[in-house]
Amino acid sequence: xxxxxxKESLLKKSxxxxxxxxxxxxxxxxVVPLALLRVPAVQRWLVAFDNKLPFxxxxxx
Numbered sequence: 001x002x003x004x005x006x007k008e009s010l011l012k013k014s015x016x017x018x019x020x021x022x023x024x025x026x027x028x029x030x031v032v033p034l035a036l037l038r039v040p041a042v043q044r045w046l047v048a049f050d051n052k053l054p055f056x057x058x059x060x061x
Contacts, residue, residue, distance in 0.1 A: 014021070036042050050057070 037046075
């Protein structure tokens with residue numbers, strides 16, 4: 001009979017590349033947007049975009 005193979009955890013399967021992908025995911029989703037918010041051109045665009053909306057978003061402006 002075939003013996004069931006033990007399941008390997010996702011971290012062991014991915015090895016070293018898993019950590020790299022994890023850091024890249026965090027950078028793309030947290031670090032980059034926060035860095036963009038500090039750029040004055042992006043801030044001006046967000047204010048202009050907020051003024052064009054036909055409704056009010058609480059907490060903005």
